[in-house]
Amino acid sequence: MTDHAIHASSPGASRSSLIYDPKVRSIFFQVLTAIVVVLAIWTISHNVSTNLARSNTASGYAFLNGRAGFDVGTSLIAYSSDSTYGRAIIVGLLNTLLVAVTGIITATIIGFIIGIGRLSKNWLVAKLCTVYVEVFRNIPPLLVIFFWYSGVLSALPQVRDSLHLPFNTFLNNRGFAFPKPIWGENSWVIPAALLVAIIASVAIARWAKQRQMRTGQQFHTVWTVAALVIGLPLVAFLAVGAPLSFDYPIAGKFNLTGGSVVAPEFVALYLALSFYTAAFIAEIIRAGIRGVSKGQTEAASALGLQPTATTRLVVVPQAMRIIIPPLTSQYLNLTKNSSLGVAVGFPELVSTGGTTMNQTGQAIEIVSIWLVVYLTISIATSLFMNWFNAKMALVER
Secondary structure (H helix, E strand, C coil), rough: CCCCHHCCCHHHHHHHHHHCCCHHHHHHHHHHHHHHHHHHHHHHHHHHHHHHHCCCCCCCCHHHHHHHCCCCCCCCCCCCCCEEEHHHHHHHHHHHHHHHHHHHHHHHHHHHHHHHHHCCCCCHHHHHHHHHHHHHHHCCCHHHHHHHHHHHHHHHHHHHCCEEECEEEEEEEEEECCCEEEEEECCCCCHHHHHHHHHHHHHHHHHHHHHHHCCCCCCCCHHHHHHHHHHHHHHHHHHHCCCEEECCCEECCCEEEECEEHHHHHHHHHHHHHHHHHHHHHHHHHHHCCCHHHHHHHHHHHHCCHHHHHHHHHHHHHHHHHHHHHHHHHHHHHHHHHHHHHHCCCHHHHHHHHHHHHHHHCHHHHHHHHHHHHHHHHHHHHHHHHHHHHHCCCCCE
């Protein structure tokens, strides 16, 4: 046996080879990381249980069945002070989703308009859009909320001097009052008809796309979809006897009675987050359009397409693959920024949960609910946007 073979077969060489083996080192550091994480979780749990026992505070979620004892100004479901803490948190969750969904839709529309406006050849339009973006991007969102709540909505007239607007609506510093729709018997047929119309519209749109890919012939689905989505529920509405009446707001000497009211806290939060997020979305839209090769625009012009048609049919579809990933982050930011509503008294999830925490002392449980809810909303939004991004990806024929 040679000296080299003896040296390679020695125990020291074997240990040295294990140390420098990437697979062994990878397993070692993973096990070490897992041990550190487990120890950290155990330490935190032990400290929490010790502090709870020392303060004589009961743990668990049984408190959610207790009587809340506080009112909520804005609720999408029936709620009173006799409702449970669990229902109060559900009210806050629904209000958070309401702000998030309406804010995302509005911010997307405004951001899209501003983003395209920044690329306009009209000097005044481009500069106005630039000023909008620079102003709102450099102001904290909480300051924007206070501006709308204290600077705009609070300056509206008192209830006794409410502005009487068309369609029996009123505007004052307590909100916007409008007739409340009251649905009668068999009204469930109308949303069912709407659902059928949406499913049929999706099926027609997919058929039209497959037909165009196969034959090159276009089928304009806009009017067909509009007829289905509007016409079918309207036919169902008339068929069941138009089961709809209204509870109109009535102006009194000191207050309004009847109808529904959109609270100023919701309006301030909704407008602030919409205008604030739209500034960031506008830059994403502008960057996405800039990312499309200039040759695409030149080719569209050579084919005789007008600038508007070029933007709608050529530039924007290709820019979407650049726009969607960063757009997801802005949607998540808007959803999480809805927690700032607590500053103006809007009863979103953090507000109702904070009141519950102050009354019950169940801080750990409330914070865990906040974590789970916001994490679930964020993951669901990300999954949807990833699916939408995959659908919008360019596919070579």
